[in-house]
Structures are given as structure tokens and as C-alpha cells.
Amino acid sequence: EEQLVESGGGLVQPGGSLRLSCVASGFTFSSYRMNWVRQAPGKGLEWVSYISSSSSTIYYADSVKGRFTISRDNAKNSLYLQMNSLRAEDTALYYCARDPVRWDLSPMGFDYWGQGTLVTVSS
Amino acid sequence: QSVLTQPPSASGTPGQRVTISCSGSSSNIGSNYVYWYQQLPGTAPKLLIYRNNQRPSGVPERFSGSKSGTSASLAISGLRSEDEADYYCAAWDDSLSGPWVFGGGTKLTVL
Numbered sequence: 001e002e003q004l005v006e007s008g009g010g011l012v013q014p015g016g017s018l019r020l021s022c023v024a025s026g027f028t029f030s031s032y033r034m035n036w037v038r039q040a041p042g043k044g045l046e047w048v049s050y051i052s053s054s055s056s057t058i059y060y061a062d063s064v065k066g067r068f069t070i071s072r073d074n075a076k077n078s079l080y081l082q083m084n085s086l087r088a089e090d091t092a093l094y095y096c097a098r099d100p101v102r103w104d105l106s107p108m109g110f111d112y113w114g115q116g117t118l119v120t121v122s123s
Numbered sequence: 124q125s126v127l128t129q130p131p132s133a134s135g136t137p138g139q140r141v142t143i144s145c146s147g148s149s150s151n152i153g154s155n156y157v158y159w160y161q162q163l164p165g166t167a168p169k170l171l172i173y174r175n176n177q178r179p180s181g182v183p184e185r186f187s188g189s190k191s192g193t194s195a196s197l198a199i200s201g202l203r204s205e206d207e208a209d210y211y212c213a214a215w216d217d218s219l220s221g222p223w224v225f226g227g228g229t230k231l232t233v234l
Contacts, residue, residue: 035223037168044125044228045160045168045211059222095167107215109158109173116167 002026002112004096009117016086016121022079022096022114030074033099035110036081038092038119046092049081050099064090086121093118126151127212127226134232140200143229145212147193151224155215157195159188162209162228171210172197199231207233 008020020036036048049070050059058070069082079096094117097110128146135141145157159172170179172188175195187198195214199206212226 037225044209045162045213045225047213047223047225050222106174107156107158109170109179109213110160110168111170111173111179113167113169 002098004098004112004114006094006096006114006117009094009119011120011122012086013123014087014121017082017084018086018119020081020083020094020096020117020119022081024077024079024098027098027112029072029077033101034072034079035097035099036070036079037095037097037110037113038090039095039116040089040092043092048094051079083119086119088121091119091121125227126216126224127214129210129212129226129229131227132230132232134234135199135202136234137202137204139202140198141202141231142199143197143210143212143231145195145197145226147195147214147224149193150218151193151214151216152190152195153193154217157188157190158213159186159197160211160213162211164208168211202233204233207231 003025006022012018033052035050038046038048048061051070067085071080096114098112100108156174160168161171162168175190176188185200189196209228209230211228215222216224
């Protein structure tokens with residue numbers, strides 16, 4: 001059974017750093033693109049970052065560009081999000097999500113999501 | 124403010140058909156597929172519709188999607204109480220704001 005499990009969230013002061021992890025199981029992690037999506041308390045979904053299966057292509061939302069770094073270790077079936085210079089507006093539940101593509105490389109949507117890890121930025 | 128525009132709320136009675144709209148632009152919905160997610164209270168989002176109108180295995184036929192130009196719609200027929208949830212549209216975006224953009228979400232209430 002495919003599964004994604006996030007960890008690493010917690011309470012951090014403004015300007016601080018956190019590293020989120022997402023461990024995948026039940027599928028060939030190295031074959032899939034991955035994303036981080038966040039949801040502020042009581043708010044909607046916001047896409048944060050994307051990484052291709054080989055890490056060759058990476059994208060960030062403007063709101064986190066220059067502060068967050070996405071990476072992956074296919075040998076460890078793990079996805080990461082290094083978050084620096086954290087702000088109060090980064091407070092959210094952070095989800096990792098699998099992003100499969102069809103044979104013609106067209107996206108199939110985020111078909112598996114983790115349960116999320118909560119990041120709270122507050123003094 | 125979200126790149127894709129959805130109504131903040133929608134409602135219907137059991138058995139009714141409801142639709143939720145999603146409006147975008149030429150760089151996202153106008154040139155790429157639309158996806159819909161359902162988020163039940165306290166849970167992670169679930170993929171409901173992919174590539175405009177395709178249902179993943181296990182999603183009831185009551186859920187259907189359509190797209191026309193730079194807008195898309197999610198329709199739910201035979202509304203049930205367990206359909207009460209937040210619904211989000213999403214699309215790949217070819218502009219610098221991408222690649223993925225979401226709508227602000229629509230809270231569906233079953234009266």
C-alpha cells in the first residue's frame with residue numbers, strides 16, 4: 001500500500017529554520033515527481049514546491065523562493081523541505097504529495113498525500 | 124488571493140445536483156488539464172477528478188468534471204451527507220507563478 005509520512009514540524013521562532021521530511025513506502029519512489037503543499041489554519045491549499053524524479057527540475061512558489069529548498073534522496077525513499085528565515089505566514093500544515101505522469105508526461109494529479117506535519121512560526 | 128477562482132461556498136439538499144465552478148486563465152486552465160480534490164474535515168485532500176473529467180478508481184460516478192475555455196466545473200449528482208467537504212480545483216500553470224496552482228476552495232454544505 002502506497003504511503004507518505006511527513007515529520008519534522010514544530011514550533012519555531014520567526015527567522016528560524018526547520019527541515020521537513022517525507023518518507024515514502026509501497027511504491028517506487030524514484031519514479032515519481034513530488035511536491036510540498038501547505039494549508040494555513042482555516043485556509044485553502046497552497047502549492048509550495050516541486051521536484052522531478054531525478055531532482056533535475058525544481059520549482060518554488062514565489063512566497064517561499066529563496067528561503068525554502070526542496071530535495072530528495074531516492075536511495076532513502078525520502079523527500080525533504082529545508083525551511084529558513086521562517087515567517088509567521090509560513091504557519092501551516094505541510095503535506096507531501098505524489099505527482100505521477102502518464103506515458104506522454106501529462107500530469108495525473110496528486111494521487112497520494114501524507115497526513116501532514118504542522119509548522120508553527122511564533123515568538 | 125488564489126490564481127484559480129472558486130465560489131467560497133455551495134449548498135444543496137440530499138439527492139440534489141450541485142456544481143462548483145473554477146475560473147482561470149489561458150496559462151493554466153486554458154491550456155492544461157484541470158484536477159479536483161475533496162478534503163473531508165480533518166483529513167488530507169483526496170484526488171477526485173483528473174485530466175478534466177477522469178475519475179480515479181473508487182470515486183463514485185456521481186462526481187463528474189468538465190472544462191470549457193478557461194473555466195471548469197465539478198458536478199455532484201445525488202448529493203449525500205458524506206459529500207459535505209471542501210473542494211479544490213487545480214491546474215498546471217505555464218507562467219512563472221507555476222507550475223501548480225490551486226483554487227481557493229469551496230465549502231459544500233449538505234442541508
